[in-house]
Amino acid sequence: MTRTYLKKATPVTATATTSSPVDVPAIVRSVIDDIRRDGDAAVRTYSVKFDKWSPASFKLSAAEIDDIVATVPQQTLNDIRTVQANVRRFAEAQRESLKDFEIETSPGVFLGQRNNPVQSVGAYVPGGRYPLLASAHMTVVTAKVAGVPHVVGCTPPIRGEIPKATVAALHLAGADEIFILGGVQAVAAMAVGTQTMRKVDFLAGPGNAFVAEAKRQLFGEVGIDLFAGPTEVLIVADDKADPFVVATDLLSQAEHGPDSPAVLITTSEDVGLKTMAYCDEQLKTLCTADIAGVSWGNLGEVVLAKDLDEAYRIADEYAFEHVQILTENPREALDKMSHYGALFLGAQTCVSYGDKCIGTNHVLPTRGAARYTGGLWVGKFLRTVTYQEVRNAEASGELGRLCGRAARAELFEGHARSGDLRAHDHLGDDHDWIKR
Template identity: 75%
Template sequence: MILKLKQQNPASAGSAPVTDTPTVVRGVIDDIRANGDQSVRAYSEKFDKWSPASFRLSQDDINNIISSVPQQILDDIKQVQENVRAFAMAQRASIKDFEMEIRPGVHLGQKNIPINSVGAYIPGGRYPLLASSHMTILTAKCAGVPHVTACTPPIAGKIPANTVAAMHYAGADDIYILGGVQAVAAMAVGTETMKKVDFIAGPGNAFVAEAKRQLFGEEIGIDLPAGPTEILIVADEHADPFTVATDLLSQAEHGPDSPAVLITNSQSVGKKTIDEVNRLLEILPTADVAGVSWDRLGEVIVVENLDEAYEIADEYAYEHVQILTQKPREALEKMSNYGALFLGEKTCVSYGDKCIGTNHVLPTRGAARYTGGLWVGKYLKTVTYQEVTSPQESGELGRLCGRAARAENFEGHARSGDARAHQYLGDKFDWI
């Protein structure tokens, strides 16, 4: 049995005005592809009221900006980046190059090569997301990426100094104060003053996400498709409704389209959580955003047992899944579809977002069914190589290749094999 104490409000969810985002984005991309810096500047003036002599910050600019940042913030940035670096380097160490000899003289190998150039987009609209600098730039550097171009928009016509500090300490090679589709397009196609990148990572609004989607494959690789932040909490009868409510709202404040879902085996916990959410919204400074998200997309689902809760949670396949039960590690065995798990009441999604060290760029909108989030491996190209040094084995492979290729009617492929069978084993062929 499933009891929904609260569910999404379809009427409210559909009340927002409709914008043809793909068409708008395509127009901007095409314009920048045709006109380069001139169009980048025009869109920056239009969307951000920002048109400096140079969008790129010089080293002197960076030094002056960082000098304006309070020392405590700088120290915190460095501490968080130490956490992110430690985890990312451990991930990198887990990815091995190898070579094996499958038969005498037949060598197969694998190498993991960093992408040559990466673009990192650091959002700055509603909130300056310093943490995205750690997650995108620093992780790329841990993977060995030689050059990272980083873009972040101005906020209310000003340079976001804290974000610039985070980008610099993360290892960005070039920092641009440039936002939106114009930043993504400029990095992807290249302009007179910005070198084209091979890959773009980082979250953003619907227009940034659409720009990445349209440019993917055509111009660049991307980390993953991005959507609104999601949180799902699985809680048992021992969970504290205040903690549950606080953690739900922590993600609902991301935007008015951020779903927050509780699945619990306790009707009491469900009802008390709703009461706590309503109480906390009266005092939360970001209630104007979080309240809209909760009203439109909040859900509380009561189930008979935790096995059912885990099953439903897997169907949602949400970005962040928090486990507030007496045995939170059960979720590691019971669940498979999530961007990241947060186990136990001492852990919260906000730790992952801001400081604990794992990456916060995660799959949304059900993408957790087939992919994980951003990690060191996303910045690596896993390539293979092969070498045959034994004449006998080359001839035997030639015979096998000939038969396998002709079974698929690939005569040209077959003859490459025939040539080795003829050269090394003396086989006779009509065409040779």
């Protein structure tokens, strides 16, 4: 598809100063191996190395949690409770949409489905550049609604201090244990277990490149929510869109990090040009311009489409994490688009609502993963399992005959004999190999 760019991304390429890039997979592999071998001792070594953090215990006691929460401003606590209520309400609706059932497929043959929660989850809440306490809502609250009995929360110290609001968010969300521990050492400790941290079955939560790589390497040993990359935002706008709103919302996501792409697809050249001008103007006063300006400058794009149908097709090609629709009829995108992590419809709805407070989950697919998966939701913490029961002897015999024929077509004689035996016992079929 031919595209007309009013602004095209110009990603920074490696230079002489970056000719020896950090080997993230190798570093992560080494940390995981050390923690697997040396447990808590290795965790402490890496916590000192990466975070300069070595408390008597990484795990907070109940008394310490109470003392920390007591120092958080009441308005912040009230807001945490309100946001978590929104997340919980939506997660509960998701859980109610997943039904256990049992059906009788033929006389005497019963097949069923159960949705059983994962038994233990490790929730990672980042805290490097920003204290992302909203991630506590998205991971812990959702896991608890799913019925997970034990959730461990890990969050790093920030500049040598305990992130008090994040601890409050983890506690109010229902975390059963809270550790002030960050990075690969936290993820690895939760995944493999140590002397003081029980091994979990599932890891959830966003993080930097090292955390993402740790989850990738540990996947299989434990389950994970997503292979998450840098935050992405894409806006589809028509000629009725307000360029000032478009610019504001693009920069709101660009401030996540210098590697966060922000894309506008518009049917109006005027909207595109004015949006670019407003971005330049707003960056003069935005306190996070040192980050947002880099991502907008290097990775920002403005694409001109001939009509909205083409705009939606281009947007689907990007398959971005966040897609915002600023058009006269925004709900049209529900039918026109397929590939997105979350859709935000109309000027009264912004991506920041999804990030911080509206109730849908903000852990979403990036780097094109929206083509094959959705984001974190209550179903990620559930295992949909099946069961079977044949209560009718004649039905068991008939299934045995079918099984025998089907298995021998695939040359599985042992499978066939399991079927033969039921056909013999319940229908009287004669088989030479059956000699009790």
